Amino acid sequence: MAKIELNGLAHSYMPQVQEAQDFALKELNHVWEDGGAYALLGPSGCGKTTLLNIISGLLIPTHGEILFDGNAVTKKATEDRNIAQVFQFPVVYDTMSVYDNLAFPLRNRGVGASEVDGRVREIAELLELGDSLKNKASGLTADAKQKISLGRGLVRADVSAILFDEPLTVIDPHLKWQLRSQLKHLHKRFNYTMVYVTHDQTEALTFADKVVVMYDGAVVQMGTPEELFERPKHTFVGYFIGSPGMNVVPCHIDGDKAMVAGHAFSMEQGFSKVPEGASLEVGIRPEFLSLSRDGDGPAVSIQKVEDLGRFRVASVRLEDHEFKVMVGEDQEVPTDGARLIVDPTHVNLYANSHLVEEA
Amino acid sequence: MNKWSDNRAWWLVMPVVLIVAFSAVIPLMTVVNYAFQDTFGNNEFYWAGLEWFRDILRSERFHGAMGRQFLFSFIILSIEIPLGIGIALAMPRKGFWVPFCLILMALPLLIPWNVVGTIWQIFGRIDIGLLGATLDSLGIDYNYTQNTIDAWVTLVVMDVWHWTSLVVLLCYAGLQSIPDAYYQAARIDGASKWATFRYIQLPKMNRVLLIAVLLRFMDSFMIYTEPFVVTGGGPGNDTTFLSIDLVQMAIGQFDLGPAAAMSLIYFLIILLFSWVFFTVMSYLDRAEN
Numbered sequence: 001m002a003k004i005e006l007n008g009l010a011h012s013y014m015p016q017v018q019e020a021q022d023f024a025l026k027e028l029n030h031v032w033e034d035g036g037a038y039a040l041l042g043p044s045g046c047g048k049t050t051l052l053n054i055i056s057g058l059l060i061p062t063h064g065e066i067l068f069d070g071n072a073v074t075k076k077a078t079e080d081r082n083i084a085q086v087f088q089f090p091v092v093y094d095t096m097s098v099y100d101n102l103a104f105p106l107r108n109r110g111v112g113a114s115e116v117d118g119r120v121r122e123i124a125e126l127l128e129l130g131d132s133l134k135n136k137a138s139g140l141t142a143d144a145k146q147k148i149s150l151g152r153g154l155v156r157a158d159v160s161a162i163l164f165d166e167p168l169t170v171i172d173p174h175l176k177w178q179l180r181s182q183l184k185h186l187h188k189r190f191n192y193t194m195v196y197v198t199h200d201q202t203e204a205l206t207f208a209d210k211v212v213v214m215y216d217g218a219v220v221q222m223g224t225p226e227e228l229f230e231r232p233k234h235t236f237v238g239y240f241i242g243s244p245g246m247n248v249v250p251c252h253i254d255g256d257k258a259m260v261a262g263h264a265f266s267m268e269q270g271f272s273k274v275p276e277g278a279s280l281e282v283g284i285r286p287e288f289l290s291l292s293r294d295g296d297g298p299a300v301s302i303q304k305v306e307d308l309g310r311f312r313v314a315s316v317r318l319e320d321h322e323f324k325v326m327v328g329e330d331q332e333v334p335t336d337g338a339r340l341i342v343d344p345t346h347v348n349l350y351a352n353s354h355l356v357e358e359a
Numbered sequence: 360m361n362k363w364s365d366n367r368a369w370w371l372v373m374p375v376v377l378i379v380a381f382s383a384v385i386p387l388m389t390v391v392n393y394a395f396q397d398t399f400g401n402n403e404f405y406w407a408g409l410e411w412f413r414d415i416l417r418s419e420r421f422h423g424a425m426g427r428q429f430l431f432s433f434i435i436l437s438i439e440i441p442l443g444i445g446i447a448l449a450m451p452r453k454g455f456w457v458p459f460c461l462i463l464m465a466l467p468l469l470i471p472w473n474v475v476g477t478i479w480q481i482f483g484r485i486d487i488g489l490l491g492a493t494l495d496s497l498g499i500d501y502n503y504t505q506n507t508i509d510a511w512v513t514l515v516v517m518d519v520w521h522w523t524s525l526v527v528l529l530c531y532a533g534l535q536s537i538p539d540a541y542y543q544a545a546r547i548d549g550a551s552k553w554a555t556f557r558y559i560q561l562p563k564m565n566r567v568l569l570i571a572v573l574l575r576f577m578d579s580f581m582i583y584t585e586p587f588v589v590t591g592g593g594p595g596n597d598t599t600f601l602s603i604d605l606v607q608m609a610i611g612q613f614d615l616g617p618a619a620a621m622s623l624i625y626f627l628i629i630l631l632f633s634w635v636f637f638t639v640m641s642y643l644d645r646a647e648n
Contacts, residue, residue: 058543078546091544093558108549
């Protein structure tokens with residue numbers, strides 16, 4: 001296990017780099033603690049896989065360096081980095097048995113037969129592959145194959161880190177839960193440093209201690225699931241995490257309040273200095289909005305109400321701006337004279353899409 | 360539901376039936392006809408039974424030709440298959456050189472058989488051929504018209520030059536179908552070059568390799584034009600393969616009966632081997648999945 005440091009890392013797939021947009025991965029500096037479970041979350045094409053491949057050494061970055069426990073490994077080949085990686089689609093060695101597949105990474109490194117046997121059986125037990133060890137790997141179902149891929153990643157006891165590149169894409173939904181909890185369990189038990197790439201927020205939020213949200217080649221926020229939910233550092237994080245995403249509407253500042261269509265939204269935690277001339281937006285999650293007949297909130301018109309089972313989502317209009325409001329099962333949606341009630345502790349201010357820090 | 364009956368559909372099938380009849384069925388049945396009869400001219404035929412088959416199967420001339428034929432196919436398969444795999448592995452997987460390599464590989468396949476024969480016939484001549492004259496001037500005793508080994512070496516090298524590309528292209532197609540993730544996983548798992556070949560590349564090439572073996576076996580087993588042009592079956596009968604022998608018998612000596620019997624035996628051998636290859640192939644395929 002190792003601590004991973006990324007110093008000024010940036011990568012472009014183009015041979016000649018001219019401008020910032022040429023970078024698939026924009027400069028980033030991070031330290032990932034030994035034994036941490038990190039999720040890289042972002043939409044397709046945001047640079048998650050690029051970052052993962054740089055860490056595993058399948059790609060050499062254009063700029064910057066990577067350190068494992070303080071040792072630079074930037075130029076080292078994958079096989080010398082002592083890293084494990086699980087890919088999106090199952091990779092199994094068709095001609096080998098399940099047992100030989102799991103033993104392959106150990107045998108290639110010259111581990112003794114008895115130790116190989118112990119490790120393979122232990123991992124097979126954990127992944128519930130114990131019964132099919134003698135079977136040929138090629139005849140198995142997609143999720144059994146992916147379990148083998150996971151197993152090959154986990155079988156080496158001494159890896160610096162295990163990287164997962166959307167490993168549960170091909171797995172059935174009910175097995176996803178099971179495998180994800182097995183991974184969490186393994187993480188707790190062996191204290192692996194794990195990096196998990198996904199575009200599925202549920203997966204990221206349940207798997208990781210720290211979620212790294214990426215957007216357009218840059219890390220926009222790294223934090224715990226709570227931090228991402230309550231204080232998104234970038235409007236993208238607000239949109240991307242949560243369902244439905246955060247309401248983001250243009251505003252201007254009047255004293256310590258944000259003004260939206262002539263109505264004041266107060267912000268309890270306050271905000272520091274706003275950059276000159278920046279375009280300002282206010283972000284409020286649907287969970288922190290409610291509708292009421294009385295109270296002093298602005299009057300809104302209700303556009304539609306969607307029933308999502310455990311709760312309903314009302315789309316309301318405040319002049320030109322639309323807000324989504326989450327309404328509990330037992331709460332009533334006023335059909336006329338509705339007012340929008342805002343929880344002042346959860347109003348965030350954004351300047352040029354970036355969060356304006358608290359005062 | 361009423362069965363639709365419209366006999367006009369037969370008109371659509373007719374052309375194919377006619378073409379196949381005239382190009383395959385009738386000639387084949389003519390050969391079968393000759394194989395069981397004898398004639399003394401005047402278009403009069405007498406029933407000969409299995410006599411021609413017995414003669415052919417007992418004739419040393421046929422044994423010799425068949426032995427040479429198997430030896431030739433064995434040699435060229437054992438050179439072309441590994442060499443083809445090796446070249447396919449060495450070819451770039453992507454980039455600027457890919458089309459260049461592919462065209463280079465396809466070139467020998469585009470040359471007509473008799474032209475290939477003529478090229479090598481001249482190439483190997485010790486008076487005017489680049490290869491022959493060069494070897495001669497280096498003091499190496501090389502003469503494919505008189506020395507058996509030299510004749511065989513020339514024919515084998517010529518076939519390797521002509522047909523290895525086919526194996527290369529098939530293997531290359533097999534290799535290209537392997538997703539990058541497999542190579543990446545192999546690197547992560549610390550697999551050596553050999554292990555990557557043995558456990559990833561070779562299994563993925565399995566099917567195309569069997570097709571390559573089948574095609575090269577059938578083609579080499581029927582080879583006629585190139586050795587006919589280069590050595591004419593000589594020196595002596597040392598490069599007389601089955602097809603050359605057959606043509607000599609049928610057209611040179613006009614022994615229609617024995618030639619017809621030999622054709623059928625020849626055909627059955629190829630059919631048998633193709634069937635065996637095919638069965639093994641599909642068996643391996645099933646075992647795999």
